[in-house]
Amino acid sequence: MHSRLLRYLDEVVRSGSIRRAAEKLNVASSSINRQIIELEAELGTPLFERLPRRLRLTAAGEILINHIRQTLRDHDRARFRIAELGGVGRGTIRIGTMNGLASGLLPHLCRNFVRSFPGVRFEVKSLLAPEIVSAVADGEVSFGLGYNLAPSPSLRVVETFRAQLGVVAAPGHKLADRAQLRLSDLAGEMLVHADSMLTIRAIVDEACRKVGVDLPAPFETNSVQMMKHLVVEGRAVTFLSPPDIDSEVESGSLVYIPLRDRLTPNPLLLVERPGGSENPSAALFMDRLQLKLRQIIPGPRDPAGLSSPA
Structure with a gap:
């Protein structure tokens, strides 16, 4: 053909x-x-x-x-x-993403890509979900990666990954060796909550209401980097998805523990403009990004476009 x-x-x-x-x-x-x-x-x-x-x-x-x-x-x-x-084989790859992904998933991928292709440079912008949609639609970035991005005729969804929130702890924490946890296991633990700007908070609050658990926290922030820092440096635990802590898991500074309680999925979308990327470097990097995400987010994925309305 x-x-x-x-x-x-x-x-x-x-x-x-x-x-x-x-x-x-x-x-x-x-x-x-x-x-x-x-x-x-x-x-x-x-x-x-x-x-x-x-x-x-x-x-x-x-x-x-x-x-x-x-x-x-x-x-x-x-x-x-x-x-x-x-x-x-040069040029600039511009990525619009969220702060957790910018500090978790992307650093190793970007660094390894530049090692293979020294003529390529990256510009990574940390944005909120609506800003990612706008940046992709306006051509300000080569592609976008974010949780719960709103559908738009100006976007093409390359792939949707069904990320799940879990508990994140330092390796020395008493819960770090558990294969799974329930929300009730966190009662009395020092918690770091995402604030209402992040969808993480709504997902956790809804799950707690369903199981009747109250989890007060001394820390609340819209910075995923601060959430991770408090967990690494102290006795705190928090809620994040595997892509947010990929670099820290690889370095051994954080561990991810799945939750047995049913939480609302936290879909992670890889999006681009409908015509695709004209930058061959960006297209190749997206391929590597997809492969990495398939490794760290097991289970079914949603192929692009198959469920789109007419």
């Missing part, structure tokens, strides 16, 4: 409709529809269920879109490597 058709199909799945994909790609919807019909005839099976308000992948479509996305990733990587041969 021609690479243009692959990108057309990818965008149709992400958008949930041919019309919306055509608008984003600046292509006539009749052209995309005709090519899909021709491909379905060639394969001898429908790729989409035509529902009243949206398209939904068939089983054959699911198989094909996985192949298409892998092919597109391989194509982008090949383009980057070819560009490198001409001395182009």
